[in-house]
Amino acid sequence: MNDSRRFSGVIAPVVTPFGEDGAPDVDRFVEHCEWLLEDGCTGLAPFGTTSEGNSIGIDEKMELLEELVDADIDPKLLMPGTGSCSVADAIIMTEQAIELGCGGVLMLPPFYYKNPSEEGLFRFFAEVIEEVGDDSLKVYLYHIPPVAQVGFPLSLIKRLRDEFPQTVVGLKDSSGDWANTKAILDAFPGFEVFPGSEVFLLEGLRNGAAGCISATANVAAKSIRNLYNNWQGADADRLQGEVTALRKAIQAYPMIPVLKGIIAHYRQDQGWSEVRPPFTEMPREEVAKAVEQLASEHGFKLSFAEND
Amino acid sequence: MNDSRRFSGVIAPVVTPFGEDGAPDVDRFVEHCEWLLEDGCTGLAPFGTTSEGNSIGIDEKMELLEELVDADIDPKLLMPGTGSCSVADAIIMTEQAIELGCGGVLMLPPFYYKNPSEEGLFRFFAEVIEEVGDDSLKVYLYHIPPVAQVGFPLSLIKRLRDEFPQTVVGLKDSSGDWANTKAILDAFPGFEVFPGSEVFLLEGLRNGAAGCISATANVAAKSIRNLYNNWQGADADRLQGEVTALRKAIQAYPMIPVLKGIIAHYRQDQGWSEVRPPFTEMPREEVAKAVEQLASEHGFKLSFAEND
Numbered sequence: 078m079n080d081s082r083r084f085s086g087v088i089a090p091v092v093t094p095f096g097e098d099g100a101p102d103v104d105r106f107v108e109h110c111e112w113l114l115e116d117g118c119t120g121l122a123p124f125g126t127t128s129e130g131n132s133i134g135i136d137e138k139m140e141l142l143e144e145l146v147d148a149d150i151d152p153k154l155l156m157p158g159t160g161s162c163s164v165a166d167a168i169i170m171t172e173q174a175i176e177l178g179c180g181g182v183l184m185l186p187p188f189y190y191k192n193p194s195e196e197g198l199f200r201f202f203a204e205v206i207e208e209v210g211d212d213s214l215k216v217y218l219y220h221i222p223p224v225a226q227v228g229f230p231l232s233l234i235k236r237l238r239d240e241f242p243q244t245v246v247g248l249k250d251s252s253g254d255w256a257n258t259k260a261i262l263d264a265f266p267g268f269e270v271f272p273g274s275e276v277f278l279l280e281g282l283r284n285g286a287a288g289c290i291s292a293t294a295n296v297a298a299k300s301i302r303n304l305y306n307n308w309q310g311a312d313a314d315r316l317q318g319e320v321t322a323l324r325k326a327i328q329a330y331p332m333i334p335v336l337k338g339i340i341a342h343y344r345q346d347q348g349w350s351e352v353r354p355p356f357t358e359m360p361r362e363e364v365a366k367a368v369e370q371l372a373s374e375h376g377f378k379l380s381f382a383e384n385d
Numbered sequence: 386m387n388d389s390r391r392f393s394g395v396i397a398p399v400v401t402p403f404g405e406d407g408a409p410d411v412d413r414f415v416e417h418c419e420w421l422l423e424d425g426c427t428g429l430a431p432f433g434t435t436s437e438g439n440s441i442g443i444d445e446k447m448e449l450l451e452e453l454v455d456a457d458i459d460p461k462l463l464m465p466g467t468g469s470c471s472v473a474d475a476i477i478m479t480e481q482a483i484e485l486g487c488g489g490v491l492m493l494p495p496f497y498y499k500n501p502s503e504e505g506l507f508r509f510f511a512e513v514i515e516e517v518g519d520d521s522l523k524v525y526l527y528h529i530p531p532v533a534q535v536g537f538p539l540s541l542i543k544r545l546r547d548e549f550p551q552t553v554v555g556l557k558d559s560s561g562d563w564a565n566t567k568a569i570l571d572a573f574p575g576f577e578v579f580p581g582s583e584v585f586l587l588e589g590l591r592n593g594a595a596g597c598i599s600a601t602a603n604v605a606a607k608s609i610r611n612l613y614n615n616w617q618g619a620d621a622d623r624l625q626g627e628v629t630a631l632r633k634a635i636q637a638y639p640m641i642p643v644l645k646g647i648i649a650h651y652r653q654d655q656g657w658s659e660v661r662p663p664f665t666e667m668p669r670e671e672v673a674k675a676v677e678q679l680a681s682e683h684g685f686k687l688s689f690a691e692n693d
Contacts, residue, residue: 099512100473131497134473135443164662165408165442186663188497189439191532193663201662204407224499226534227663354472354509355494355501355535 082269083180083215083246084156085287087302089118089294090125092336093133093141095351101137105349107148109295109340112381114154117302118294121150122183124158126224126251127292127333131185132353135166139173152178156290160185160219164201168208181215183249183290188225195233202237206244214244221251221273228252231264238265249273249290259284275301276324279317282308293327295336296379323375330367331359338364339371343379390577391488391523391554392464393595394427395609397602398435400644401449403659409445413657415456417603417648420689422462425610426602429458430491432466434532434559435600435641439493440661443474447481460486464525464598468493472509476516489523491557491598496533503541510545514552522552529559529581536560539572546573557581557598567592583609584632587625590616601635603644604687631683638675639667646672647679651687 091113094105110121123145124130124138133141138157146152159170159182167184174182184205186198206214218237222228229248237245250258251273258272262284269287272278278289278301294301300323304316327335334352338359341349350358359367371377399421402413418429431453432438432446441449446465454460467478467490475492482490492513494506514522526545530536537556545553558566559581566580570592577595580586586597586609602609608631612624635643642660646667649657658666667675679685 126497131470132472132495134471134477137471137473162439163442163445164440165445169442187440189434189532190663191534194665197663197665200665204662224497226499354512355498355505357502357505357508 081267082287083153084120084217084269084271086119086305087117087275087288087294087298088120088122088156088271088290089113089298090122090127090158090290090292092295092333092340093123093128093130094337094349095353097348099353101133101141102348103141103144105346106141107144107150110145110150111148113295113298114150117298119288119302120154120156120180121145122156122158122290125183125219125290126221127295127336128158129333129353129356130158135170138170142173142177142179146177153180155179156181156183156217158183158185158219160187162187162189164204167201167205171205171209171214175209175211175214178213181217181246183217183219185219185221185225186227186229188227191226193227195230195236198227198229198233199236199240202245203240206241212243215246216241216244217247217249217269217271218245219249219251221249223251223253231260234261234265234268238268247271247287255280258286262286274324275304276321278304278320279308279313291324292332292336293324296339297323297327297377319375323371323377326371326375331356334359335364335367339368339379342368344381389575390595391461392428392525392577392579394613395425395583395596395602395606396428396430396464396579396598397421397426397606398430398433398466398598398600400603400641400648401431401436401438401441402645402657403661405656409441409449410656411449411452413654414449415452415458418453418458419456421603421606422458425606427596427610428462428464428488429453430464430466430598433491433527433598434529435603435644436466437641437661437664438466443478446478450481450485450487454485461488463487464489464491466491466493466527468495468527470495470497472512475509475513479513479517479522483517483519483522486521489525489554491525491527493527493529493533494535494537496535499534501535503538503544506535506537506541507544507548510553511548514549520551523554524549524552525555525557525577525579526553527557527559529557531559531561539568542569542573542576546576555579555595563588566594570594582632583612584629586612586628587616587621599632600640600644601632604647605631605635605685627683631679631685634679634683639664642667643672643675647676647687650676652689
């Protein structure tokens with residue numbers, strides 16, 4: 078392992094609970110974050126895609142982040158999503174993350190206009206980095222072309238690293254394309270690369286990845302962390318097989334609604350199943366069936382005994 | 386013409402000028418809006434796609450809108466873009482538009498997550514409309530699938546109109562697909578439909594459209610308005626031909642940079658050419674060539690004598 082890494086291991090893009098008034102629910106959020114760290118997460122990435130990050134207002138996000146730090150969660154473990162279509166809003170959120178001492182930020186490119194020029198994308202990040210103007214800023218590029226449509230070609234990654242070597246330190250690759258992840262790992266040794274799914278964790282680690290940032294870490298961090306801890310062991314391929322099978326079983330359902338439904342089920346707290354539009358919550362009876370399938374076929378079960 | 390219409394004619398999605406500090410430039414913005422109304426615009430749609438609306442921060446947009454109203458521009462002529470990926474931010478901006486007395490709002494659907502369900506999109510708009518809870522709210526749906534990817538199928542338009550007949554009163558169709566515009570016009574008589582380009586203005590008006598909301602109205606409102614005023618005249622097809630030729634000549638260049646470059650050129654104010662990333666400004670010499678081509682081939686020229 079490279080000791081200069083700020084982040085490594087298993088990072089959850091934390092799902093965001095909403096209260097009865099539709100606003101983000103701070104208590105449920107903090108409780109879930111604390112539990113994730115107990116369950117095996119080495120870091121937390123609030124306001125990612127799984128977090129419905131772009132569905133949450135800027136003021137709402139800034140309040141949630143502050144509450145996490147106020148709740149004594151180590152800010153060095155936090156990698157909040159601060160990207161935005163607007164460079165102005167990206168700067169506001171990134172500045173707050175720095176003020177709170179966050180270990181890094183996970184930044185989407187501006188994703189409204191399609192097929193932007195590489196120069197335009199470079200300028201976006203250059204403007205954020207220069208405006209924030211703080212050496213403690215560590216930017217992780219968020220490459221998720223299936224959703225954002227706009228992504229990071231290798232040439233752009235190279236240019237950003239060359240220009241800001243102390244700041245642009247890593248990338249989450251949610252392309253779902255191992256060949257792309259491998260190309261980035263090969264091209265940029267030392268870059269903190271996180272595949273966006275634990276399906277690629279073992280192959281990633283064998284090729285220099287730092288870990289993974291994965292939606293399903295919201296409910297399955299323990300087993301992913303076990304694989305991470307034992308990736309050089311004789312049992313690693315078998316562990317990866319189990320982790321992959323569970324991931325594929327979960328992602329057969331609509332990801333965000335099923336994750337929240339699973340948490341609602343095991344916490345016996347139906348409010349947890351709420352999502353913001355354009356998503357719709359998963360009906361309780363469908364969640365029950367999913368929970369049963371995951372339990373019987375994968376021995377999957379959540380336990381909150383430690384902090385309940 | 387239908388007298389119950391709130392908007393009709395030629396509406397410009399106003400380009401947004403930036404100052405030397407990179408912030409939106411209020412003085413240039415107000416001056417341009419005032420000039421657009423003199424040049425023939427019947428309404429203004431700030432914070433649209435051409436406005437780099439999603440590249441402007443929420444606080445920045447709210448300040449600009451307030452400045453327009455403070456400058457005595459009739460709020461009934463304003464149809465600001467208040468859509469957002471976040472229902473929370475969409476509500477904040479829409480509430481402000483209502484407080485300021487805006488004639489309508491032009492709302493993008495939440496566009497981060499791709500292929501959302503129709504139910505999810507319906508809930509997004511229902512939540513905004515119900516939370517704002519004001520009869521004076523008039524929502525124009527903003528259909529621009531080439532950019533937003535997420536759009537409004539006929540079934541969703543129908544459901545929103547059926548549920549909120551006094552509120553969901555129109556649509557801007559920037560699909561670039563006349564067959565789609567025609568299908569909407571045929572399906573919903575009385576719906577205030579605006580093609581997103583003056584290329585479809587005459588055909589649109591002949592089929593019940595309310596006018597057009599077009600990027601190029603930022604520099605060519607006079608001729609588009611002339612067509613609008615004379616669409617039932619013997620000369621209408623010839624006027625449409627001229628309008629179409631100019632539009633096609635302008636859109637051969639990168640739209641937002643060339644519009645700002647043209648304004649910068651004729652105003653002799655280079656600051657006008659600034660764009661926000663992911664766009665890059667059009668080099669001055671390229672703008673000069675474009676201006677010359679448009680002048681020589683289309684007799685195109687901007688005049689600011691009236692208010693300079």
